[in-house]
Amino acid sequence: MSNITVNSLVKKFGAVTAVDGISFSVEPGEVFGFLGPNGAGKSTTISILCTLLGPTSGDASVGGFDCVRDADAVRRSIGIIFQDPTLDNGLTAYENLLFHAYLYGMDRAKAKKRIEDALELVGLSARKNELVRKFSGGMKRRLEIARGILNYPRVLFMDEPTIGLDPQTRNMIWEFIRELKKNTGITVFMTTHYLEEAEFCDRIAIIDLGKIIASGTPSELKAGLNGDTLNLSAMDPKGLDAEIRGKFGMDPKITDGGITLTVKQGDEILPALIKGLSTKITSVSMTRPTLNDVFLSLTGKNIREENGDPYGPMRSYARKNHGGH
Amino acid sequence: MANLAHETKAIYVISYRELRKFIRERSRILGTMARPILWLFVVGGGMSRLVRPVGGVNYIQFIFPGMIGMTILFASIFSAISIVWDREFGFLKEILVAPISRLSVVVGKAMAGTSISMLQVLILLIFVPVLGIRINVPQFLLLFLSSGMLAFSLTCFGILVASRMSSYEGFNIIMNFLVMPMFFLSGAMYPVKLMPPVLRDMAYANPLTYGVDGLKNILLAGASGTTMGPEYPAITDFIVVAGFLVVTAVLANLSFRRAA
Ligand SMILES: Nc1ncnc2c1ncn2[C@@H]1O[C@H](COP(=O)(O)OP(=O)(O)OP(=O)(O)O)[C@@H](O)[C@H]1O
Ligand SMILES: [Mg+2]
Numbered sequence: 001m002s003n004i005t006v007n008s009l010v011k012k013f014g015a016v017t018a019v020d021g022i023s024f025s026v027e028p029g030e031v032f033g034f035l036g037p038n039g040a041g042k043s044t045t046i047s048i049l050c051t052l053l054g055p056t057s058g059d060a061s062v063g064g065f066d067c068v069r070d071a072d073a074v075r076r077s078i079g080i081i082f083q084d085p086t087l088d089n090g091l092t093a094y095e096n097l098l099f100h101a102y103l104y105g106m107d108r109a110k111a112k113k114r115i116e117d118a119l120e121l122v123g124l125s126a127r128k129n130e131l132v133r134k135f136s137g138g139m140k141r142r143l144e145i146a147r148g149i150l151n152y153p154r155v156l157f158m159d160e161p162t163i164g165l166d167p168q169t170r171n172m173i174w175e176f177i178r179e180l181k182k183n184t185g186i187t188v189f190m191t192t193h194y195l196e197e198a199e200f201c202d203r204i205a206i207i208d209l210g211k212i213i214a215s216g217t218p219s220e221l222k223a224g225l226n227g228d229t230l231n232l233s234a235m236d237p238k239g240l241d242a243e244i245r246g247k248f249g250m251d252p253k254i255t256d257g258g259i260t261l262t263v264k265q266g267d268e269i270l271p272a273l274i275k276g277l278s279t280k281i282t283s284v285s286m287t288r289p290t291l292n293d294v295f296l297s298l299t300g301k302n303i304r305e306e307n308g309d310p311y312g313p314m315r316s317y318a319r320k321n322h323g324g325h
Numbered sequence: 326m327a328n329l330a331h332e333t334k335a336i337y338v339i340s341y342r343e344l345r346k347f348i349r350e351r352s353r354i355l356g357t358m359a360r361p362i363l364w365l366f367v368v369g370g371g372m373s374r375l376v377r378p379v380g381g382v383n384y385i386q387f388i389f390p391g392m393i394g395m396t397i398l399f400a401s402i403f404s405a406i407s408i409v410w411d412r413e414f415g416f417l418k419e420i421l422v423a424p425i426s427r428l429s430v431v432v433g434k435a436m437a438g439t440s441i442s443m444l445q446v447l448i449l450l451i452f453v454p455v456l457g458i459r460i461n462v463p464q465f466l467l468l469f470l471s472s473g474m475l476a477f478s479l480t481c482f483g484i485l486v487a488s489r490m491s492s493y494e495g496f497n498i499i500m501n502f503l504v505m506p507m508f509f510l511s512g513a514m515y516p517v518k519l520m521p522p523v524l525r526d527m528a529y530a531n532p533l534t535y536g537v538d539g540l541k542n543i544l545l546a547g548a549s550g551t552t553m554g555p556e557y558p559a560i561t562d563f564i565v566v567a568g569f570l571v572v573t574a575v576l577a578n579l580s581f582r583r584a585a
Contacts, residue, residue: 050422075424086415090346102338103423105331147419 003028003155003187004049009058011044018044020210021058026189026203028154031181033201034191035291037301041210042191043083046159049189050080063154076104079153081144083160083191089133093124093143096132097150104151118146121176138169145173149180156180158190162197174200195291206295213298222289225297228266230273233258233283240279247276258283335425339433340440343404347441357400358448361392365452368514380548386456387553390540391513393449394533397442397476402504404438405483408581409490417585427582431484435577438480439473446472458544468543471566475536478570484577488584511537516552535565 004026011019019041026032034042047053048060051071059066065073087096094115101111119125122142132140141161148156161177162170174197180186190201198204198218205215214221234240237254244252244259252259263269266286274281296302347353369385369392376384411417420430450468453460460468486499510524511517511533517525528534539562541555548554555562 052418052422072424075422078422080422082415082418084415086419088342088346088416089414090349091342095342095345099338099342100419100423102334103420103425105328105334105424 002026003030004032004060004062004189006045006049006060007058009045009048009060010056011041011048011053012056017210019048019055022205022207022210022212023058024205024212024215026155026187028187029181029185030202031177031188031190031200033198033204034189034207035193035195035198035204035295036191036207037193040207042207043159045207046080046157046189046191049074050078050157051075076151077154078157079148079151079155080157081141081148081159081161083163085140085144087132087140087144087147090131092129092131093119093135094128096143097147100147100150106151114150114152118150122146123172138165141165141169142173145176149186152184153186155187155189158188160191160193162192162194170197198291204291206291206298208295208299214294218291221291221294223264225289225293226262227264228262228289229287230261230263230266230270231255231258231285231287232261232273232281234279234281236279240277240281243277243279244273248273332425332429335423335429336433336436339420339430340437343407343434343437344440344444347404347444357396357403357445360399361396361449362452364395365389365392379553380551382545382548382551382553386458386545388514389452389456389458390544391511391537393446393472393540394475394511394513394537395508396445396449397472397536398479398504398508398533400442400445401438401476401479402483402486402499404441405434405480406487406490406496406499407437408434408484408487409493409496412491413493421585427585428578430585431481431578431581434484435477435480435574438483439476442476442480443469443473446476453544460544464543468540471536471539471543471563474566474570475533475539478532478536478566478573481570481573481577485573485580488577488581507531507533510534512541512556513537516556518556519552532565532569535562535569538562539566 002025004024006025007023008021009019009023010017010021022041022045024032034045036042044053048055049062049067051067051074054068059068061067061070062074063077065077067074088099091099097115097118098111101115106114116125119128122145124139124143124146127135127139132143135143141164145158145161148158158177162173165173177188177200181188192198201218203215203217204221205212206221207213214224216224232240234257237258241252241254241259244250244261250261250263252261266288270284270286274284292302365385365388369388372388373384378384408417411420446469450465486503490496490499506527510520510528510531512528513533517528517534520528535557538555538557539559542559542562545554
């Protein structure tokens with residue numbers, strides 16, 4: 001049975017259709033990613049799944065419980081890391097976690113043990129009695145992650161978990177998610193507009209303007225494109241072109257000082273090509289398609305060019321994160 | 326409500342959080358305590374020289390119940406407004422997504438406002454002997470109970486207002502057009518029966534008037550029947566405050582549920 005099931009889900013805010021009839025399911029133990037530009041409807045979908053918003057139509061269930069009719073059961077089985085910060089800056093790290101533990105009905109002993117473990121896991125044990133106000137953005141994010149897993153959720157929602165963080169912290173968080181998945185079999189639903197991040201997911205759905213426009217494993221999606229690009233330089237580009245056409249029946253393009261070719265499974269073709277050619281080749285390179293290429297081919301635009309300011313959300317995160325409380 | 330123990334724990338931790346933060350912020354305690362103490366001694370002390378004692382009660386003693394009322398009013402409303410802060414800083418989501426009922430959230434917030442108010446009332450009560458007011462233990466308990474009822478109802482009233490505010494910008498409007506008029510038209514500074522008719526009618530419609538009068542019934546019992554004394558029988562005060570409490574508690578819950 002699927003851990004998350006969504007059927008023809010629609011959410012309208014007045015005239016704006018934020019989520020426009022999406023359907024998907026996430027299997028237990030999967031890391032499922034929502035990839036899409038700003039305003040695509042990612043956070044709105046998460047809000048519906050975690051029972052903060054009611055859908056306009058369609059249905060959604062998490063852990064076998066309906067998100068509207070059985071909201072309380074859904075709430076008990078999930079953990080969430082929201083896109084925008086939701087810590088109390090006026091409390092210490094420990095107090096923030098204790099608050100959470102009690103909201104989820106843990107007793108003092110159990111709460112204490114889990115909090116110590118969670119703080120250890122995100123490397124904040126030494127700072128547990130400091131006010132969150134004094135934490136850096138990355139420390140706050142790690143604390144939110146610790147809080148999200150405190151109740152041992154079956155499904156963990158993470159809305160842009162690594163936005164605004166430096167590469168080390170991002171890697172740390174990814175390492176952490178992998179460990180968590182390996183050790184607990186938790187199901188993870190995450191959103192991102194970092195393409196590199198989407199590659200870590202077992203399966204992704206690409207969402208734009210409230211609609212899912214493609215889904216599958218990252219390699220399946222990329223395989224749907226024409227393939228890898230091979231660049232071969234040679235002293236005699238024309239000769240190379242002719243030889244490739246003759247021997248391999250391919251259709252290269254002549255470029256400045258070489259040829260370029262688009263093929264599926266470039267990694268297998270490239271060695272065969274080099275072995276079979278007699279024209280002298282001076283250098284080779286291969287580029288694999290990225291998820292941005294997938295997005296580009298589906299929508300005709302780059303995922304990051306949205307609003308002309310790819311760092312907008314990052315700035316807004318940093319701003320909110322450093323505000324007082 | 327699936328599990329009473331769980332909901333109780335949630336109510337406890339929601340109020341604990343506010344109290345913890347209140348006690349941590351020394352400047353906030355000083356700020357909120359400075360107001361009634363300043364009024365008491367600067368306004369009360371000054372006016373005592375102009376206004377003759379009536380029925381054995383001087384002006385500074387006369388406004389003492391009003392100062393308790395003011396402390397409760399400000400502390401309760403301010404505490405309830407924290408809901409708006411919580412929404413603005415995202416923390417409200419952490420609460421709303423937890424497996425607890427909306428009722429527990431409101432009760433937790435109401436308990437928080439009540440406790441913070443009562444803490445300040447206790448500090449103010451240090452001045453009872455200083456001002457030469459005599460009360461016995463049962464009167465003290467009664468005073469505590471009346472203050473608690475008033476604090477709880479005013480916090481619920483604050484939650485009702487806060488759940489309808491979408492941003493913190495409305496705060497000044499609430500302060501100037503709701504809280505200050507409620508204070509001035511409550512008989513805290515001036516006997517209601519001596520007010521000009523229009524203001525007097527407004528004071529009659531103000532629940533805080535009855536809260537303050539209830540306190541006067543305990544603290545200024547000796548001056549009953551004079552201008553400085555309580556204006557209504559204690560039972561009237563009790564019934565009005567209790568009614569206000571029930572109405573605000575119900576409305577706060579309905580309003581918060583709808584807004585959340
Ligand atoms: N509470 C709301 N009221 C009105 N419109 C809303 C509300 N929440 C979201 N929207 C609109 O719904 C659309 C989708 O927003 P959503 O936050 O789900 O996007 P997103 O994919 O999470 O984007 P981002 O990458 O910027 O976080 C946007 O057009 C947004 O303006
Ligand atoms: Mg979002």
